[in-house]
Every structure is written in C-alpha cells, then in structure tokens.
Amino acid sequence: MGRIRPASRFLGNPLWRYLGAFAAGALSVLAFAPFALYPLALMGPLLLLWLLPSSTPKQGFRLGWAYGMGLLGFGVFWLHISIDQFGNLGTLAAMAITLLFVFALALLYGLMGWAVAKCLQLDLPPKELLWIFPSIWVLGEWLRGWFLSGFPWLVLGYSQIDSPLNGFAPLLGVYGVSWMLMLSVVLLYRLLLPGTRKRLWVAGGLGLIWGGGLLLNLVSWTEPAGNPFRVSMIQANIAQEAKWRRDMLRPTLERYTQLTRGEWQSRLIIWPETAVPAFAHQVEDSVLQPLSAEAVANESELLVGIPVWDGDTGAYYNSLMTLGGQRTHYAKRHLVPFGEFMPLKRWLRPLIQWLQIPMSDFTPGSAERPLLTVAGYPAGVSICYEDAFGEEVAQALPEAAFLVNVSNDAWFGDSLAPPQHLEIARMRALETGRYMLRSTNTGISALIDPKGKLQGFSPAFQAHVLSGEVVPMQGATPYVRVGNWAVILFSMLLLIFTLWRLRR
Incomplete structure (x- = not known):
C-alpha cells in the first residue's frame, strides 16, 4: 500500500469501517444550509480518507459508496416528498424510489473511493496524495453534475459559501472551492498522521489556502x-x-x-x-x-x-x-x-x-x-x-x-x-x-x-x-471567462501525469 499508512488501526472490523464511512457522509450534510457548519465539510471527507489507505480497491469502492449513501441519503431524501404527495404513489413507494435514486448516485462516490484506494496501493510518496484525492473527488462531483442531465446537489464547495474558501469561487467556481477544500483535507490528514515530517510546512500550506481565500474575497472582480x-x-x-x-x-x-x-x-x-x-x-x-x-x-x-x-x-x-x-x-x-x-x-x-x-x-x-x-x-x-x-x-x-x-x-x-x-x-x-x-x-x-x-x-x-x-x-470574473474547465482539465492532467510517472 505504498508509503501512506492510516493514522489509526481502530475500526478493523469491516462493518464498523463501512458504518464509519456512512456516518462521515451523514456528518457532511451538516456543513450545508440550513445548518451551515462548514468545518464539518472537512471532517466528513477526513474520516473517509482515514479509512482508505488500509483498504483494497474493492473495499475502497464500498467505503466510497457508504459515504455517498450517508451524504445523499440524509441530504436529498426530501425528494420523496414530491413523489409521495404529487405523484400519487404512496409513502412507501416514494421512499423506495428515492432510495433507489440515492443508491445509484452513491455509486459515483464508490468509484471515487475505488480510484483513491487503487492509487494508494501503488508505491507513491505521501505528497502525491495532495493532488490525487482532490482531483479524483472533484472529477466525481463534476461527473455527477452532468451525467444523465446532471444532479449537482450537495457539491461540497457549496458548503463553503460563508467560509474563507469562498474567495476562490469567482476565480475557480464551486468545483474549485471543492478542490481547495479537499486539498485542505489531505493537509489536515498529514498533519494528524503519526510520523509526518515537516509539520510546520503542512500547517503553513493550510494557512496559505485559507488565508489566500480571505485575501481573494477582498478583490472586487466587477x-x-x-x-x-x-x-x-x-x-x-x-x-x-x-x-x-x-x-x-x-x-x-x-x-x-x-x-x-x-x-x-x-x-x-x-x-x-x-x-x-x-x-x-x-x-x-x-x-x-x-x-x-x-x-x-x-x-x-x-x-x-x-x-x-x-x-x-x-x-x-x-x-x-x-x-x-x-x-x-x-x-x-x-x-x-x-x-x-x-x-x-x-x-x-x-x-x-x-x-x-x-x-x-x-x-x-x-x-x-x-x-x-x-x-x-x-x-x-x-x-x-x-x-x-x-x-x-x-x-x-x-x-x-x-x-x-x-x-x-x-x-x-x-x-x-x-x-x-x-x-x-x-x-x-x-x-x-x-x-x-x-x-x-x-x-x-x-x-x-x-x-x-x-x-x-x-x-x-x-x-x-x-x-x-x-x-x-x-x-x-475569471470563472465567467473560463468556466469549470480550468479545474476539470487541471485535475485530469494531474492524474494523467501521475499515471505517466508510475509507468516510467
């Protein structure tokens, strides 16, 4: 599994691990309105990341899917209301259809979990995780935003509308905010990981991201x-x-x-x-x-x-x-x-x-x-x-x-x-x-x-x-000029570059 190791070996039982991933997804819902506890958008993915390095790709898929079920199951379960009250199907049928919808969308988070776990199995230095995790995460969110006409609800960047990271929105859009959020998750993970060297540099990276967001928010683009x-x-x-x-x-x-x-x-x-x-x-x-x-x-x-x-x-x-x-x-x-x-x-x-x-x-x-x-x-x-x-x-x-x-x-x-x-x-x-x-x-x-x-x-x-x-x-704003493609292509190129280096 390379040189990246989980910070703890508790939750060794697979059932507890999947329940932990599910709880991480549910916890992430509290980062969005009306709760608006935006730091929890760090905590939910951090718990998922804690579980992935000791997982096989197959287990990573299950962990990602469990996270998606927690996030979407609690975050968009309100979909059943319109099906129940205005579709004339009855409560049980409406809930079943909604759960099927959530189940299907959560598979995208399963693919994200599989991809991260697969990369972590390779002999990568820890710093590679800095762009692997944010890139895979954002590409997964973007895929959910257009696949089968798209359902871009609960993209984690939205939860940062009142956080210092909101300064990146006019520059990179909501997916760019998600990217910076996931980069912060990886830095926080490394900060908490036993044996991490250069902690001051890692903490400085976190300060640079969040402080940079604050400074960008002072810019008037229009x-x-x-x-x-x-x-x-x-x-x-x-x-x-x-x-x-x-x-x-x-x-x-x-x-x-x-x-x-x-x-x-x-x-x-x-x-x-x-x-x-x-x-x-x-x-x-x-x-x-x-x-x-x-x-x-x-x-x-x-x-x-x-x-x-x-x-x-x-x-x-x-x-x-x-x-x-x-x-x-x-x-x-x-x-x-x-x-x-x-x-x-x-x-x-x-x-x-x-x-x-x-x-x-x-x-x-x-x-x-x-x-x-x-x-x-x-x-x-x-x-x-x-x-x-x-x-x-x-x-x-x-x-x-x-x-x-x-x-x-x-x-x-x-x-x-x-x-x-x-x-x-x-x-x-x-x-x-x-x-x-x-x-x-x-x-x-x-x-x-x-x-x-x-x-x-x-x-x-x-x-x-x-x-x-x-x-x-x-x-x-810069986002208006370049749209989502700046972040999406950047993420794709980073992953392609990583794979090319590994093949060499």
Whole structure:
C-alpha cells in the first residue's frame, strides 16, 4: 500500500469501517444550509480518507459508496416528498424510489473511493496524495453534475459559501472551492498522521489556502454599470397541492395581482416559476394585457413565470415572460427529469400517466443564451434548478447586469431543499459578481449581493413581498471567462501525469 499508512488501526472490523464511512457522509450534510457548519465539510471527507489507505480497491469502492449513501441519503431524501404527495404513489413507494435514486448516485462516490484506494496501493510518496484525492473527488462531483442531465446537489464547495474558501469561487467556481477544500483535507490528514515530517510546512500550506481565500474575497472582480434601482419579488405562498386546481386559478391570480399593485414604485417586479397556473394564451386578455398596461402606466416592468403553449407544434414550455416593455419570454432549457420531462419517453410514457404529476411533459427551450432585457438592462435568467449549473448561468455573461432566478420549491415542502437551493443561488452570485434576484412561490425568496451575501429574504411559507435595491454590474470574473474547465482539465492532467510517472 505504498508509503501512506492510516493514522489509526481502530475500526478493523469491516462493518464498523463501512458504518464509519456512512456516518462521515451523514456528518457532511451538516456543513450545508440550513445548518451551515462548514468545518464539518472537512471532517466528513477526513474520516473517509482515514479509512482508505488500509483498504483494497474493492473495499475502497464500498467505503466510497457508504459515504455517498450517508451524504445523499440524509441530504436529498426530501425528494420523496414530491413523489409521495404529487405523484400519487404512496409513502412507501416514494421512499423506495428515492432510495433507489440515492443508491445509484452513491455509486459515483464508490468509484471515487475505488480510484483513491487503487492509487494508494501503488508505491507513491505521501505528497502525491495532495493532488490525487482532490482531483479524483472533484472529477466525481463534476461527473455527477452532468451525467444523465446532471444532479449537482450537495457539491461540497457549496458548503463553503460563508467560509474563507469562498474567495476562490469567482476565480475557480464551486468545483474549485471543492478542490481547495479537499486539498485542505489531505493537509489536515498529514498533519494528524503519526510520523509526518515537516509539520510546520503542512500547517503553513493550510494557512496559505485559507488565508489566500480571505485575501481573494477582498478583490472586487466587477464594478457598477449604472445607478441602483428598486426591485420587488412576489412570494404568494400558494400551496402546491392547490396550485393546479381549476377553482384556484382566479384566487391565485387575484393574490399575485393584489400584492403587485402595492409595488408599482419598483422598477422591476418578479413573480416566481409558474406563478400563473394556466397557459399564456388562456389568460392573455384577462390578465397579461391589463397587467402590462398597468406596468407601462407606472413605468415599471414585470417578469412572470408562466407556461407557454405553441399551437403549431403542441409543445409547451416552462417560461419566464416580460410584461410592461417589449413582450419576450425565456423558455427553461435544462428540465428536471421525470418532474418536467420523461427520459426515454417512447418506452416510459405509461410512467407519466401513472405518476400523474401536473405539467410533467415540458419541452426544453432552445435559446442559445439565457438573457432577457428588463428594467433597461440585460438580465441573466434561470428557472428553478437551472441555477445549479454554474456554466449555464455564466452563459449570460458578461452582458448580463444582474441575475434572476424564479423557482417553486413548494414541491419539496418544509425540508432541507429550500435552504440548500438558496445556498446554490448565493454561489452563483459570488461566482459571477452579480446581484441575484430570487423569486419563489413558498420561499425562500432572496436578494443576494455580488459577494453572495443575503441583503434580504422572505420567510418560508408566508405570503410576502421582498423589496430592495439592485446595482447593475459590469465586467467578468475569471470563472465567467473560463468556466469549470480550468479545474476539470487541471485535475485530469494531474492524474494523467501521475499515471505517466508510475509507468516510467
């Protein structure tokens, strides 16, 4: 197993080792919102790393899989809520489907564990671990972010939104933050490992990483492009189980309209995802035209989440529409599998009818870039979990003066999902150096500044209007210019270089 040895030989029993890896994954969940105990993002992977050097690759796979089951099992188990309450399958079936999903995604952590254990079996000097572990970890997280349309939830970099490491986000993105976090894990491991030489150098490396993050956070990568203006986000708090009932259409629209009419002094007013539970053409005369006229009369504009139907093709889109100015709309491009579209529809169409999820057969939009012009500025827009894909959000830049995200996290009830989603939105603001305006149905609506800090937010599950001032920004962070590829290619090259050296 080379010259790297575990720091302790306790947990010699395989069962205890796998339980330890599972606990390490569960512990990592506490690093994310709403708990936000970011040091635990070090402790969870550190415990896993403690177990890997004395493991065979096969055992490493099991340890990695156990870690993934702990992380995803506790971190995203809220997925069962939408399947149970809105898929009409029943609690047991919903839990079984969710566990199957977690089981499958955890296999990626198994591959990461196998790869690390395989490398540690080779005759490597201890310093090789400094880039092997971070590179394998980040490549695994990145793979999870695009494989089968991607599920980039609980990427460990998000947990550092309030830590000194957040300074690396505008430079390297969330995967770069993960890389620095895992490098810190390896340095901490070596610091605790008996017999480690040059401990002062190892401690200095830790100080350099975390101190460097603090210093980078002082850098302003972007600058104002105009005067501040007032915005309002409308959170109507419409229960998801009532949202698509026909008898709720009029009360829903009346609530949104009433809340909006008190905010005409704002230059931009934003309604959340599918705020209007009807196709645009069905409410054009009764709702959209009168609202647009009111907005023009008050020198304001609206962004409204509404489904749009194409009468020629029969396709319908999850869209964000502008009112009060030039009528345009953006159609969501990155749809949620099973919730908004059915993969392999030809074979799985009966599943759509069985699940009975409302509006679950959207067509993806075809816009090259996610841009809309509102309040006199180009805005980078995203719908729901599109904001979990940093490179897709960055496609709107550097033209976009600010970012807008509309969501409906009511699908997942009072769970970890809304605060986790807000944490992701904060990372997008920090990566791009732009304000993020986040409007949601039941919470958490928020106004986020270019440093990823909350300037205001709406309490969850309450009807609320969040208003504040936004400064349009210009310029581009390094991350906007190079995207995730800087970290991904760097990680790949490091691993290729290591393998080449070993072959020689």
